[in-house]
Amino acid sequence: MNKYEMIFVLQADEPESEMETRVEKVQKVVADHDGQITERNHWGVRHLAYEIQHETRGNYMHLLFQSRGDAIAILDTEFRLDDKVLRHLIVVDEEWKARNEANRARRRPTAAIEAPVVAAPVAHAPEASVTEESSAVEQIPADPEA
Amino acid sequence: MAKTRAKDKKKKRRPAKKKKCLFCSEGMVVIDYKDTDMMRKMCTERGKIAPRRNTGTCPKHQRLLATSIKRARQLALVPFIKEYFR
Numbered sequence: 750m751n752k753y754e755m756i757f758v759l760q761a762d763e764p765e766s767e768m769e770t771r772v773e774k775v776q777k778v779v780a781d782h783d784g785q786i787t788e789r790n791h792w793g794v795r796h797l798a799y800e801i802q803h804e805t806r807g808n809y810m811h812l813l814f815q816s817r818g819d820a821i822a823i824l825d826t827e828f829r830l831d832d833k834v835l836r837h838l839i840v841v842d843e844e845w846k847a848r849n850e851a852n853r854a855r856r857r858p859t860a861a862i863e864a865p866v867v868a869a870p871v872a873h874a875p876e877a878s879v880t881e882e883s884s885a886v887e888q889i890p891a892d893p894e895a
Numbered sequence: 896m897a898k899t900r901a902k903d904k905k906k907k908r909r910p911a912k913k914k915k916c917l918f919c920s921e922g923m924v925v926i927d928y929k930d931t932d933m934m935r936k937m938c939t940e941r942g943k944i945a946p947r948r949n950t951g952t953c954p955k956h957q958r959l960l961a962t963s964i965k966r967a968r969q970l971a972l973v974p975f976i977k978e979y980f981r
Binding site for chain 2 (some may be wrong): 756758789797798799801809811835836838840843844849851
């Protein structure tokens with residue numbers, strides 16, 4: 750199970766129902782691949798930094814989800830073929846990725862990789878075995894055994 | 896820390912950027928492409944990615960920053976280039 754982050758931009762003039770349809774599309778694909786959407790941030794209509802298809806505004810939606818890897822190609826095709834979606838970007842959740850790498854580096858080689866995540870700035874429970882962990886996820890703490 | 900190159904001797908101004916890397920001082924591991932304020936800060940007036948010389952960013956973070964800016968550009972959160980009027 751991997752964690753991904755996705756942003757897509759819908760044409761600003763489209764009704765909100767269209768946005769919902771897109772989110773449902775993601776939901777369906779993700780669910781079909783043993784996943785779920787974990788976070789949903791609707792940024793709403795914003796000005797674009799440059800014109801896209803002669804539009805100056807776009808309706809932004811940001812999603813965090815987890816899923817099996819093979820979902821990504823499908824999601825990408827879906828959004829690429831959608832005419833009303835001006836832009837989309839699917840990316841591995843960098844914070845999750847950084848946390849995994851930090852954990853992996855800190856653990857002994859025989860331990861499992863899938864471990865409870867270390868403390869994040871957004872109020873997650875700190876990992877029990879690492880009590881000296883600082884609260885910001887953006888820091889890679891020093892290895893106490895090093 | 897700046898190497899003296901032949902062409903630098905011709906330049907009159909030599910900004911001695913002893914600045915610390917913004918990201919290192921915060922201990923940031925992840926550079927967020929969604930942080931438009933940060934992205935814009937790291938670009939020039941024209942919209943280009945600002946060189947390390949100017950921003951004081953360390954090499955590692957500069958690489959991460961570059962990919963972040965490029966992602967932000969793709970999502971039209973930040974321009975590829977800005978026209979300015981003379």
